[in-house]
Amino acid sequence: MADAPTPDPTPDPTEQSLWRPLRLLQASMDADVARIYTGERIAGLKPSYVLELLRLHARGPMTITELAESVGRTHSALSQKVAAMRAAGWVETVAGPDARSKKVALTDRARGLVGRLAAEWRATEAALAEIEAELPYPLSRVVTDIEQALARKSFHDRIAERLAEDPAWE
Template structure:
């Protein structure tokens, strides 16, 4: 057969299914998360321009806390920065690999203390300066807003103290047949 006389395929009589609605296209809080990511990227850029070699901006809180309070166990450090032990253990491992912290023997054979290295102690003043400059920039930004984000956070925390986010989600899921 030549191309001019190729057999044609009859059209499929089955209609295409309608497109599925993607619930992830709607999000009230994703813009907030994206805003936080953009601000964090700007802070990371400050460190890249400085430069402070090998420093992640996500390490700064823990490094400043260790500088202010001295060596702590991972549990103590996690509690002081309101993170889980598991998350902080991973972060401490990354900070240790980067040379910012070291672990020292604790009060008993099972515990270890996390302490700043000399490398970290050399730059902790710069870290404090960045932290304070960031807080001042945030205060300046909030002064430009009709309703400061810090106030929104306080209001959300109060509302969640009255009824947890977990309880709010599970109440809605209890009414949704797709969940069961």
């Protein structure tokens, strides 16, 4: 039997994370939205699909590139999401204006649910506004302030400066 490896005596940098609590909070809130769907017996719907489903309902079928641009995502990320949404039965691929292009469209199942999804979106936004009203410094303001700070100096440049000072990076 081999000896167990000796643990590295240097501290684990992942033990500290300023924004992990924010990611965990958002995951918890998304889980609460998913509980709404489960309670309504809406199988296979993830909260992360709703933006794209509502966008397709509002604007009609779009190419993956068009949909990605409309929701501020990369083509690659949206392509993966569309594949998952297609597998779950929420979207389908239809012929585009020429033989080479395809568009993403809602399935009948999704079209039958978009009114309820829009209601959930409005209720979620209202609940978020209620929470923000309880805070001395709302998250939406934090996001704007961070965007302004990043306009002054990018996140990339801030990280690169710290790495240049760290001998372990060399």
